[in-house]
Amino acid sequence: MTISAPEVAATMSTKTRLRLWLRLLKISRSVENNVREKLRVEFDSTLPRFDVLAALYQFPKGLRMSELSGLLKVSNGNVTGIVDRLVKDGLIIRTPVPGDRRALRVRLTKRGEEEFALQAAAHERWIDSLLSDVSLDEADHMISSFDQILANMNDKAGEAS
Amino acid sequence: MTISAPEVAATMSTKTRLRLWLRLLKISRSVENNVREKLRVEFDSTLPRFDVLAALYQFPKGLRMSELSGLLKVSNGNVTGIVDRLVKDGLIIRTPVPGDRRALRVRLTKRGEEEFALQAAAHERWIDSLLSDVSLDEADHMISSFDQILANMNDKAGEAS
DNA sequence: GGCATATATTTCAAGCTTAAAATATTTTTG
């Protein structure tokens, strides 16, 4: 009996995929740590707060708590705490939803909008600088690869987009 | 005065790089959430614990606390807590470092080694499945791109490897 | 209408994470 070629090939791409994942994780953590530090120093804020503001910025009419946690793909209880603090800081407000007394709609205040616009512009510059050696073509190519991976992954796992 | 071409191009690649980062983050979080859930259900463990065990598995002689936190790129105090719990569970042990009474060396116990071997094998299968539609060539190509990005990023930022 | 079930949100307990302060020890240097 000879060595099974498929098994050898499978092992090889398994190891390579694992390496790919470790590299992906390393980049992701590097960028995240970098952005986290800049948010702290320049805006006295955090990544979770930025994420919440970013989501609300896209929806001027506001979002329900559950829509917000769904978008950010974090737990409900998690968002409660972050929103509490942002409300206390006057960057967002909670308003009741007419017709459903269980639900609350959250949206940016005027100040929250202005503050986030500043943070978003800075964030864009930070990312542009960190990824400055990625050409437009390269970036486009990687984005399509990622989209393909994401589409496939959402089938494999229960994990939504 | 005509529109400045360089500025237009810069804006375009800035936006594309931002999109690239958001996609990268999405994949990274999807995979992480998936692995986290599987570690919880199948091994009653967590990602930070897995990371610590993985680091120690590569260094059978053990690592100092500061080497460990350096490798994982997390704070010193963070590792203290995770190590405390792993010690309590009998998966690792702390031993004094001869000649330096400030330092402690941490290494896997026999049980920790056996337990991690199981987790690592399962982890490899999970990743292989999640990234199953990435071909060997594609993976290799992405790995080089990532390495290049990482090398460039470490110059831009104070952020080490 | 009234009871069961479902949905929206918060609370809770436990663990993760950080930056900064505290502790203990080692090394440098005057």
Next chain:
DNA sequence: CAAAAATATTTTAAGCTTGAAATATATGCC
């Protein structure tokens, strides 16, 4: 050698995160 500076680690306070339990309200069913 003693004071000062540096290093290794832990502790602390605050915030983030999760899954599960609790609370409040709404919807479906008889």
